[in-house]
Each structure stands twice: as structure tokens, then as C-alpha cells.
Amino acid sequence: MSVLARAVREVQAAVESRRVTPAVRAKFQVVALLVREEHARVQGKQAGSQASRAERLKRLDGIATILAKTAVRDPALLALLAEDAVVSDAARSLKRDMLRAAGIEPDPEEAAPTEPATGSASTERRVVPRSVVTRKLANPFLAPDFSSVRPGRVGPRRLAGWELLNPLLSSFERADDRAPACMALPAPAPLRLPGSRKLMPHQAQLVAAAAAGHRTFLLADEPGLGKTAQALLAAEAANAYPLLVVVPSVVKTNWAREVGLWTPNRSATVVHGNGDTVDGFAHIVIVNYEVLDRHVGWFGDFGFRGMVVDEAHFIKNKTSQRSQHVLELSKRIRSRTARPLLMALTGTPLINDIEDFLAIWQFLGWIDETEPRAELMDSLEAAGLTPADPGFYSAARQCVIDLGIVRRRKVDVAADIPARRTADLPVELEEKVGRSIRAAERDLARRLVARYETALANRRSAVAVDASGIDHALVRKIATSEQKNASTTKAGENVFSMMRRIGQAKAGLAADYAAQLARSAGKVVFFAKHVDVMDVAEEAFARQGIRYASIRGDQTPVGRQRNIDAFVNDPEVAIAVCSLTAAGVGINLQVASNIVLAELSWTDAEQTQAIDRSHRIGQTEPVTAWRIIAAQTIDSRIAELIDKKAGLAARALDGSDEQVWSSADVQHEALVALLTDALSESSQERAVSRDGH
Template identity: 60%
Template sequence: MPTTASTAQRTAPNRRRTSSARRDEDAPLIPILARKVREVEAKAQRGKLGPTNRVKFQVIAFLVREERARVRSDATVDLAARTELLKRLDGVATILAKTAARDTSLIHLLEVDQATSPVARRMRRDWLIESGAELAPDELIITDAAPAPAAPVVPPALADRQVVPPQIEARREANPFLAPDLTLRAPAATPRRRLDGWELMQPLYKAFESGAGGGSASMELPPVPEFDRLSPKGLEVMPHQSRFLEAVRAGHRSFLLADEPGLGKTAESVLAASVANAYPLLAVVPNVVKMNWAREVARWTPQRKATVIHGDGETIDAFADVFVVNYEVLDRHLSWLSSIGLKGMVVDEAHFIKNLGSQRSQNVLALASRIREQVRDPLLLALTGTPLINDVEDFDAIWRFLGWTNGEKPGPELMAKLDATGLTPADKAFYPEARDAVISMGIVRRKKKDVAHDLPDKLIADLPVELDDEFGRSIQRAERELGQRLAAKYRSILEARGDRVRIGEVDEDIVRLVAQAELEESKAAGTGADNVFTMVRRIGQAKALLAADYAAQLQRSVGKVVFFAKHIDVMDAAEAHFASVGLRTVSIRGDQTTPARQQAIDAFDNDPGVAIAVCSLTAAGVGVNMQAASNVVLAELSWTAAEQTQAIDRVHRIGQDEPVTAWRIIAAHTIDTKIAELIDAKQGLAQRALDGVAVDPASSDSVQLSALMHLLREALGAA
């Protein structure tokens, strides 16, 4: 273990000094480990332990072991000081153990004896240097490991599920040899760069989280061309779409297209494929918009043919230019899709792949990696108006899909841009430069108010309702009982520690610990016991008829209305009420077939007799166009700001002529009110990271966790 500079300069043992200064001088690494382990613990409590923090957890674990061994063997440290230092290290180890108990996938990392990956070794080196340690030359210079062999597109677990539609066999027989891409080159040796020794992923996330440098997160785009050379007869490309397409014409090929919902990202993607001649093209989309994607291909590029993959793909046209598949069935088509020579890939609602541990995300990333192996500069588009849900690391999977990073470090192109800044993460000026470098890779973000000047305003109005029947009163009682149960757990922890309970004062660390434990128990319990999920569902049930009655009255004065709910029983109750007052409705739900869903959307848009569309927040909240209405009723609140925004923007989008109003039905004097407040606060992350707005950083805790913490504070009298 390297010796520290401070150890070499240690003063005589009998010199008087403060105990904290003495402890930190004897072991300057310990406060660094304590700070780092709290950072990891906070991420784990929010369910956001991404790859970087997993490495951080690993490095802390083996540095604790190294430091414990050093302290025990250091003869210059007296017994009392050694006991105190070992106690502090045990405190760090205890937090590691608690974090591993919360996320059991971390347990094996506690057993690692040394830093193995270059990222882990760099992290260890940087922390030791920060502590004042003197390192050997071979510990200062860390080189990257040789790249691992490419993983197969089809993992062994999915091999038995693979299908090959008959038409695909016919395509292969018609052209058995895939034309080679002669522009592919063997990768050149990457020159050693100044930043090779730095851990860069966390600084890149930090650059966006802090909104470093301000300004909209949108790359510089070419001006609007003099002539529109792309629009089919009867259609017109809007100026903001035209500028994006000019960037494609200029040769840019990877984009995070993060325009606000409703600005025509699907049309832009279809035309981008035409400009880049990126056929065959694969579009991976939510199930609800498969048919709409096929329509948009026919509408904007009538010379091209799209085919939609359903089930095992028996009905597809293997000779089509565009293959449209939903996330749920992609897993059984990985084999043949990876072998037909795709030259482009679009991922619609790309925030769906943010969970890197999900099979959905792994399928998308594996296919994109194979396309990059087969084609030089393929067209890769990630479309989402809401790329950030709770945490800036939601960018991770999207950046991997686009090839900008590999999760551990930036790719060669981004690394070159970062290196060209002449700065390092130790420089404050690095962060705005780093944010700009990532943006220049292909982030395009436009807001409606800036590019769609004719689009009417959008207003969100809250309508508090009183739940004054017995059902409503039972909900309020259950809410109080939940708060009291949480408070009892809080007090028992204080008593176990020997602390006094003071009215009006709270220990926020314990509040978070109790709320996190309750949230995990609630997820495990499902709907079988009273918890935050069942309580919110009961509030939705209690509001159902009140919300439906308001929607019915609203429809009589303003015309068509879109009614959103989260749960099927709330939708059922609303539809029954609408039928009882003579209103025709259509329903958009998750269990519908794609043709049935599209038929319902068309009926709402085109049939004057259809008054209300009753929609599932999850099934109809993305990719659906419903501009026939200008009023939205949100009968139940979502758990995320993004889900609410997506739902409202089914109506507030290009083609809307009327001001849009979203009416949120909120149960007064219940947790519903706090959830609405938390959802609104969550808008701050996207405003800061994507739009450069100087807003106070909001907590990245989930709405569920924040709501439970609020209930506990209320019960303790400190809300």
C-alpha cells in the first residue's frame, strides 16, 4: 500500500491538535471514502446505481480493505487513534453492506481483491492522489485493456425463440450474397490522448445535470435551404424539420432527436432515411404506433414501402425498405434482422431503453452494434421528447446506442472532441466545454415556442375535488395510518441509537432510510396490502366518477375531449358513466390489437359522433396524434413528469389550431396533492440539462420515494 505524504510529515504524538485533524492526518483517505460511499448509497436509494457507481462501489470495497490493513500495520499510530480509524472504516464497510443488501447484484463486488478494469484502476489512482499518496510510476500510467470480442446479437437465452419468416427466406434466395460495404475500413490505431487516464463518464453526466454553460442542448444546424426538395405533393416540411434534414444531407448520421413532443419527429426520421439512403431501415417503436409509422413512411416517402412485423412475422414483406417492429416482439427477430444488411435504425420513444439491465435495452444495443460493424456511418436516430425521467444517467443507454460512448468511456470521436478542449475534469471550465462536445455529436432539441410559432398555448389547470363520502374518508384514514406506521419505524431507529426524539426535528438520513424500506416492501407486496401504490390506486377509483362527470360537462361546451387514466377499472367506470349520459366513446388500451387501436384513433379524429377518447396513460401516452380535441382530462396522476407531458402532447402538437388545456383532477387533503407538486418539480432536470434554464436542482428521487418521505415528515410534525 503506498505511503501518504502526510504520514511522512506527521508531528510528534504528544503535540496537541483537534481530534478530527489528527484522524484525517493519520488516514487522509478515509474522509474521501466516506464521501464516496455516501454518494453511492444515495444513488442506490433512488434505484439509480448505473455502471459508473457500480465501479465506484467496487473501488471503495477494496480500498477499505487496503486501508484497514495499512492502519493495523502502521506502528506510528497509537492504539486509541488506530481504534478510532478502524471504527470509521467499519462505518464505511457497514454502508457498503447495507447498499449491497438493497441491491443484491452488488454482493459479488464486495469480494473483489483488486481493481481490475482500467476504469476502476483510474478511480483508485485518482482518490489516492487526492489523499496525498505517493504512487509508483506503474500505478500512475494506466492503459486500456484490449477490446473484448463482440457479443453475439442473439444471446443464448433467446436462441430458441428466433424465427425466420418465410418471406425472409425468399429474400435470401433471391440475393444470397449480402453486398459488402467497401467503405468500411479497419479501425486505425487510436493515438494516446491526454484524457486517456481520466474517468470521464461521471463528469459528462455532471455537465448536463448542472446545465453547465447554459443554452439549449441542440447542435448547430445548417440554415433552411432555399428550395424544399423533399416534400411530396400536398405536404410541406416545416423550417425546423428542414434544418435537421440539411444536417443529414451534410453527412451527419447519429442523432438524439429530443425535440419536444408534437414537433414531427417521425416525419423527420422518415425523410432522413431518404436523404441518407439508409435502406433497409429498421424502426423499433412502441406497439401503439406501429401502424402510424407505416402510414408516415407511405405519406412522406411514397416511393418507399414499409412493412410491419407482427408476432412471428408471417405476413411481412421481406423486400420492403422499412421494417417496423415493436419492442415486445423484437427479441424473436434478432437473428434475421442482424443479417439482412440494415443501413439504418430508428429507436422511437428511446427513453424506453434507459434500463440497461432490461432485455429490451440489450436487444436494441446489440442490433445497433452489429449495424455499425457492417456499415460505415449508418443512420442511427434516437427519438424522444423526454430523454430524462429521474436522473441524468438516463442518457447512458441512448449514448451507447448512438455509439458515442460504451458506458465506461467516450467513443473515439467524442474523446477527440473532449481532448481538443485542452481541459480536464479538474478544471471548472471543462464542464461547459464537455456538454458542448456531447451536443455537437448530434443532440437536436427544439421547443415548441421557438419553432412552431403558430402552435397555440398549452395550460395545465388543477381541479381539486373533495372525497367526502365514506370511501374517501377511508382513504384519508389509511393515509394517516401509513404515516403513523412510518413514524413508528423512524422512532424505533432513533431509540435504538439512543437519540432523543424531538418534536418538529427530523433526521433526513433516517427519513430517507425508512421511506426507501417502505417503498421496497410496497413493490414486493404488490396490491395485497395497504401501501403507497394501493393508496394512490384507491384515490384514482374514488375520483373516477367525479373526473368522468367533469369530462362529460366539458364535452358539452368544448366538443371532443381526451380522458386519461392509469388503471383499467378507472377507465371502465368512466366509460360506463359516459354511456349512461349518452356520449359515444372510443377506448385506447394496452390489450388491443394494433388495427383495433388505430381504428379507435381514426374514429376519434374523423367521426363527429365520437365525443370522448378514454385512454390509458401508458398505452396511449406516446406516439398518438389526437389533435381533434383541445381539452385533456387527467383523471389519475402519473408517477413521472415525462408521462404526464407525453399524454398532454398527444393533443398539443403540430396540426392543433386551438389552445390546449389539460385538467388535472386532484383529490384535496390527500397525498394526491403532494404528488402533483412533485411531478411539477421534476420538470427542473430536463429544463436544466436540455434547455439550459437556470432552475434550482430538484431532487432526483422518484416521486414514490418523495411522497413517502413527505408522509413521514407530516406524521412527525415537520412537513
């Protein structure tokens, strides 16, 4: 017990002084392992009095409490507490030493546990969508492509017998701040893009590299620099279809949307659950990590010519099932296609340790389990050095970077991007909640249609209708009436209560995305309209060990300023959770350049005021506001209306005759659009019915 107590205090002191080295992380993990084992041993122990066992458990709980508080100060340590966390060789060695120091002879060393990628439980859950079977039957002669196989190197190697993976990792640890972090990229080439879309110069450079024949990329640009568009256009340049895209669930819908924006000539299909709705003939297959295990079987035989892994730091734990599935698929793709496009996208290539690189490098085909693969080995051989030579480490680091590491920061490309921009991130609501909200929308639309039809039937004068048979003047009157009666109606949902429900449903997804941003890009400001949405977000951050500051309307001026100062001045406070109304004006949060808007405001002005808490004098980086939109709900329509009214307001301020729109106008227009769409659908259904007769 004394050995554990001394070790945990040493870890606590190192974290408080911000000297968290790999050795400190190993000690933290060993203490956690020994506390867990000792706790189980004492609870199952039959000898000794009940009082002595209770006292021992109390002391163990005290050590565990210190561990938890220490992990909160450095969230990267939280991953080491997980049941399936990888135990490094250094940690195993330290564990044996600590046991011996306590007078306990350690058990004979066991092999490191691994989680099989294709265990029986996983195999039982695997599925093959019907449309995929149809595709295979339609393409019975689909064969591997070895048209571009490179001949292997022959002859003796200078580096034969050298252990190289650790020196390669060390080459990144030893690099100074001035060392390059990005491969040489060609000049941008003219591209024909859909509509009026344009690439920023730094984006066009990566696409040009893919067009020139480069096929593996660790794209580590900071958030907000357009990694998704770069990946999709690189696939187009490389003709890497069919393309597999593996993503976190929160951005799955956004990837499908981005395909439609950047490569509208390519079809995309999103894998949900067992894949019942999968289009087996689509060019791009998008799947989230959580259901990858069910589909890894048919993915391996599908004939993909490219694979993109978004938020690639998710695969850092090489023994996890998720990581092993991704690595297995990469290997299968490389065995069928000589030079497939492989892209790992992450703003955070390193989370806990320099060893986090290994899984990403293996996915890209740069290394295998024990050594560099042919292309990297050839580059190292060409450098003419061994790990015993002083110049090896800088040369080795450059060899790895030249394979395809691309890292740009916002500040590096500030001239390329707008000083302030809003990016929409559509998300799929949880299935049951999403169905409930869409049903409430339909009920509201039916209620409006019934009122419209009643009013139309009671009219005695002629009605002015358009070609679709809709009286738009009456539509607006019905919308105005609904708007006035929204607070008193008992008939069901109104547009205000629906927007609140949508905000609650989005809260967890918005918090997950804010957490991803905080890990990859630094401080984030999280805005919400309702207190319950803020509560859900703060609970999510606490679970993930992310420190936050809360800025709300019910705080005293002193308490509010204390929380603002904590966010601005304490590097450990990663997120400011702000009320859109209470924190939207009068405070300075320019330490953050990323903002998450979890709920829509009713006006662009309110949204702009929130963004301007970061986009103000003293801000050194371009500001990106990530607006979380619930797909397939009225949320999407209201976002479009806010943007439309914002454009009209801007022209009005520039001297046109257009009026500046209020929140009531957006609410009214949302109801008008809902009723108009419902009437159009009803009219089409009646026409189809008549044609059928």
C-alpha cells in the same frame, strides 16, 4: 429492523419535500432489496416461535407499504422495485454499510448480475421468415459498406488514462438553465414532398442536417413536434435503406401509416409474431420491442444501413434483454456500414437518473462500455482540457450535443405549428379481440346485404343503378332502417354496440400512450365516452404508478371540482381521466397541452368541445389531440366521416349553403359506406367467378 425503518422514513421525507437525489434513489432501492431478502429469510427460518416470525413479517410488510406509497408519489421510483432493476455501485456500497450498521457482516461482494442478450431460451425462440431467406438468396453478394471509413487518430492523447464517462454525465448535471440543449442545425432546404404535405421549419432543419451528412441523432423533441416524419425523411435524405425501426407496440401501426404519408415511394413491412407476413424486400422493417428477441439473429445479417429506436428511454436499463438486443444490432450495423444513420427518438431522454443517457449514447456509437469512442474522443481532445480544468464540463457537454442532440419544446417553436391540431394514432387491436370485432363487422355487412337483396328482388318497377350495379337510393333506405332498429334488433351487432366494443378494445392501448405522453410531456387529458373505458384506463395508470384525477358525470359538484383542482394544481397528478360528455364542456384544463381521445365521438363538435378544455385562454403552448383509431375496423371509416362532415360544417358556418351535420348523419353514412363496400366486393367476386368459368 430499526435500520430499515429509519431509512424508509428518510426516503419518505425526501420524496414528500421533493428532494429526490440520486442518493435518495439508491437508499430507496437498498431498502426494497433488504426488505425482500429479509422477508425470504424470515419465511424460511426454522428457529424462533411462530408468533415472533409473524410479528417480524408484519413489520416488514409495514415498511413495504411505506415504500409503495412513496413510489406512488414519485413514479420514477417504481422502476427500482422491479426484479431486474439495475443495482448501481452506490446502492451496493450503501447496502453493505446498512448491513454493518445492523450488526450483520455482508457477503463477499459479487459481480453485478447481467442478463445475457442471447440466452438459450431466447435462441430457441429465434426465427427467420421465409421471405428473408428468399431475399438473401436473391442477393448472394451483399457485402459490408466500408466506403466512408474515417481514419483513426494517431499520436499521443491528452486524455489518455482519464476516466471520462462520469465527467461527461456530470457535465449535464452541472449545466445551468441557459446552456444550449440542441446542436447547431442548418437552415431548412426546399424539399419535394408527396401531395400537399409540408414540413414545419424545425422539422426541415433536422432533415437538412441529415442531407448535409450528419448521421447520429438523439432527437428529443417534445411530443407533437413530428419526430416520426423527421426520422423517415432523414432516412430518405441519407439513403439509409434498408432501415430498421424499433418501436413500442402501440405505435407500430402508426409508423407504417407514416411511411405511406411521407415516403410513399418506400415500402414498409411490419413484423408481427414470428414474422410470417414479413416482406423481405421492403425498404423499411418495423418491429416492436416485445418480439425483437425472436428476430435479432436475422436482423444482424440483413444489411441495414440505418436504425431508428422510438421511445428510446425503453433501453435505459443496459442489463435488460431488450436493451442488449438493441445495442447488439447497433454494433452489427456499425460493423457493416461505415456511417449508418442511427436515431434515438424520445421526449424523455432521462427517466430516473442521468445514467439513463449511457445506453442511448452507446446505441448511437458515441461511447462504448468504458469510454468515449473515436469521434467523441477527438472532439474532447480538440477542446484542450481535462476533467481537472474548470472549463472542461461546459466544453464536454457541448461536444456531446454537437454529436447530434436535438431538443425543441413546443413553446420554442410555437410560431411553426398550429395552435390546435388533431393527430390520428392508428393501433392494432389484440389479435383475438380484433378478429372478433372484424367478424362482427362482416356479419353486420352480410345482414345489410341480405336485406338489400330481398328489397331489390321484391321491387316491381325499374331500378336505377350505377355502373357498378348498385341502387344507392335503396342503400340509403336500408341504412335508415338499420339505424332506426339498432336498439331493438336481436340479429347481432349494430354500429353502436360495435363502436362500444372497439372503445373497450382500445382502452388499454390508449392508456399506454397517455402514460408515455405524461412521462415525456407533462400533464395529459384522457377523454372517453364510456365508463368501462375510463375504468380500464385508470387501472392501467394505477399499475404504472401514475397519479390521476377522475372527472365523471356521477360525481357531486364538490367532488368533481376537487378532482379538477387536483389535476390543475398538484404537479404529481399527471393525467385527468374525463368523460367526454360530462367533462367536455364547462371546465378549464389548460395546464395540459396534450389530449388523448380514446374513443371517437359521433360529431366533430363534441370532439372540438373536449379539445377546447385545454385550448383556451391561459394556454401558453400549442395543443395536440391524439385520436386513437382501431386500424382495419369501422373505427377508421367513422374517423374519416367525422373529418369530412367537419369540413362541410366549417364551410356552412363560413356562409356556404352546406348544412351542419349531426351525429345521426355520421351514423347513417357509416352504415351506407359499410353496405356499399360489401355490395362492391360481392359484385367483384361474381365478376371474377364468371371470368373463371
